[in-house]
Amino acid sequence: MFELLLFAGGREWVCSQAEGEVLEIAVGTGRNLPHYRDGVRLTGVELSPAMLAIARARARDLGRDVDFRVGDAQALEFPSERFDSVVATLALCTIPDERAAVAEVRRVLRPGGRFLLLEHVCSPMLPIRLAERLLEPLMLRFKGDHLLREPVDHLHAEGFVVERLERSKLGIVERVAARKPADAAAAGGSRGSTSPVP
Ligand SMILES: C[S@@+](CC[C@H](N)C(=O)[O-])C[C@H]1O[C@@H](n2cnc3c(N)ncnc32)[C@H](O)[C@@H]1O
Numbered sequence: 766m767f768e769l770l771l772f773a774g775g776r777e778w779v780c781s782q783a784e785g786e787v788l789e790i791a792v793g794t795g796r797n798l799p800h801y802r803d804g805v806r807l808t809g810v811e812l813s814p815a816m817l818a819i820a821r822a823r824a825r826d827l828g829r830d831v832d833f834r835v836g837d838a839q840a841l842e843f844p845s846e847r848f849d850s851v852v853a854t855l856a857l858c859t860i861p862d863e864r865a866a867v868a869e870v871r872r873v874l875r876p877g878g879r880f881l882l883l884e885h886v887c888s889p890m891l892p893i894r895l896a897e898r899l900l901e902p903l904m905l906r907f908k909g910d911h912l913l914r915e916p917v918d919h920l921h922a923e924g925f926v927v928e929r930l931e932r933s934k935l936g937i938v939e940r941v942a943a944r945k946p947a948d949a950a951a952a953g954g955s956r957g958s959t960s961p962v963p
Contacts, residue, residue: 771934775883776800776854778931778940782881785849788873790838790866791856795820798827808848810836839865846875854883857916859909867919877947880925887913888936897937917941 780800789797792809793816801807807829811817814835824831836842838853839862851870857863870880888894897912904910917939920927925943932939 771885771938772855772883775938775940779852779854779881779883782879782942783850783852786847787850787852788841788843788848788870789852789854790841790870791853791860792817792820792833793855795823795831797852797854798823798829798831801829805850806832808832808834808843810834810838810841812837839869841869841873843873845872846878847873849875849878851878851880852882853880855885857882857884857919858886858911858914863911863914863916864919864922867916867923867925871923871925871945874945876945878945879928880920880941880943880945882916882939882941882943884914884916884939884941885912885937886917886939887915889932890936893935893937 776797777800780797781802783801783805785805787801787805787807789807789809792811795809798820809820809831811820811833812835817833817835821833834842838856838860851874853870857866860866874880888897901912904912917927917930920941920943924946926946927941927943929942930939
């Protein structure tokens with residue numbers, strides 16, 4: 766129900782923009798698999814082997830060839846600048862150190878590559894934010910889900926250029942397309958300067 770209410774169209778929005786060598790972090794049960802364009806070469810990382818088993822079955826059913834790996838998005842096993850696009854949906858709300866994951870995404874993206882996200886975030890509307898604050902302890906305890914995060918802050922701090930940012934559903938849902946600058950070394954990131962959040 767939450768999926769339909771909050772995220773309808775979001776998976777399609779994110780996946781349709783991914784191109785070339787694509788990494789999806791925290792791929793879960795592979796709910797995004799049907800939405801990737803033909804021709805992308807997909808690698809999926811997920812902490813839970815049980816979730817990954819479901820994703821593998823889904824990929825088989827769809828006839829999609831995916832390189833699945835059990836792994837930690839906070840410490841990716843891939844060499845730097847390996848991917849053209851990185852996708853994360855409802856992932857940074859769950860990964861314990863989301864800043865570390867964003868830094869890893871930046872590392873494995875080629876210069877000019879894009880990070881595509883669908884997330885639920887801290888609403889800018891006070892009553893909604895208060896409701897999120899009340900709910901968060903329960904969501905953390907039973908789902909490991911953070912309701913008050915602001916992933917875009919981390920994208921700016923890691924030197925990404927946010928090209929598209931769409932907020933909807935009372936400010937709870939965010940779709941983001943962010944680019945790693947072509948001259949990434951000069952752009953800062955965890956080793957350099959930070960940019961202000963607009
Ligand atoms: C809310 S689910 C979302 C799954 C999927 N991205 C989707 O959109 O359906 C969050 C996923 O993040 C995974 N996860 C949590 N911490 C992780 C980490 N450090 N590295 C990789 N995956 C992680 C969980 O196992 C879970 O599958």
